[in-house]
Amino acid sequence: MQLFYINGIEGNAGILSEEESWHCMKVLRLKEADEITLTDGCGNIHHGQLTKIHHKGCLVVIKETMAVPRNQWQSHIAIAPTKNIDRFEWFLEKATEIGIDEITPVICEHSEREIIKLPRLEKVLVSAMKQSLKAWLPRLNEPVKLRDFIAREFSGQKFIGYCETGHESALEKKYTPGSNSLILIGPEGDFSKTEVEQATTAGYIPVSLGASRLRTETAGIVACHSIEMLNRMG
Numbered sequence: 001m002q003l004f005y006i007n008g009i010e011g012n013a014g015i016l017s018e019e020e021s022w023h024c025m026k027v028l029r030l031k032e033a034d035e036i037t038l039t040d041g042c043g044n045i046h047h048g049q050l051t052k053i054h055h056k057g058c059l060v061v062i063k064e065t066m067a068v069p070r071n072q073w074q075s076h077i078a079i080a081p082t083k084n085i086d087r088f089e090w091f092l093e094k095a096t097e098i099g100i101d102e103i104t105p106v107i108c109e110h111s112e113r114e115i116i117k118l119p120r121l122e123k124v125l126v127s128a129m130k131q132s133l134k135a136w137l138p139r140l141n142e143p144v145k146l147r148d149f150i151a152r153e154f155s156g157q158k159f160i161g162y163c164e165t166g167h168e169s170a171l172e173k174k175y176t177p178g179s180n181s182l183i184l185i186g187p188e189g190d191f192s193k194t195e196v197e198q199a200t201t202a203g204y205i206p207v208s209l210g211a212s213r214l215r216t217e218t219a220g221i222v223a224c225h226s227i228e229m230l231n232r233m234g
Contacts, residue, residue: 021055042135042137077103083188106146125137158182
């Protein structure tokens, strides 16, 4: 099934973006009266019919809508952007496929990248959502300093992926399936001692993500997949 993304529907009709319209016309060679399947990224799968074909925006009439409920748990990963932006985009793509709900780029003392272009990253999320046939688009927040982020309120379990002392428990031993989760993942240079102290004082629980030393984007995927699997199996 080919899934299109549409971010605005008024009444029973909507217009595809220029990019989606180009794919519709030039790649798939669809024509007027052809039926397509769409998602708005807000939990709805729409079945519609093309009523006007134009490279600037194809018009779609919605025939049927199916609501896809969100998981009872919400997973949020706050992660330091990698120096190589391709690796960060890979993380966003795979985390979306697995089922992440929210992502916040955090700027740490040892961060190698502090500036990211959200519009480009949003496109990565949309593409991954369509490819994996999901109805929910993960929320991507503005980058924020780690010290400011950990001061925010969060309703759920809070963890920090940090394995400096060797006494951290595995994530699966600390996480309660069905609970909202927020996991901090640091940069390649790891969190500083001060950042770890600030996080633990704010209620974050240090956890291990395995016996190996992981790259930032790999640690993010392991954390995301672990939460998803613990909830599916719980």
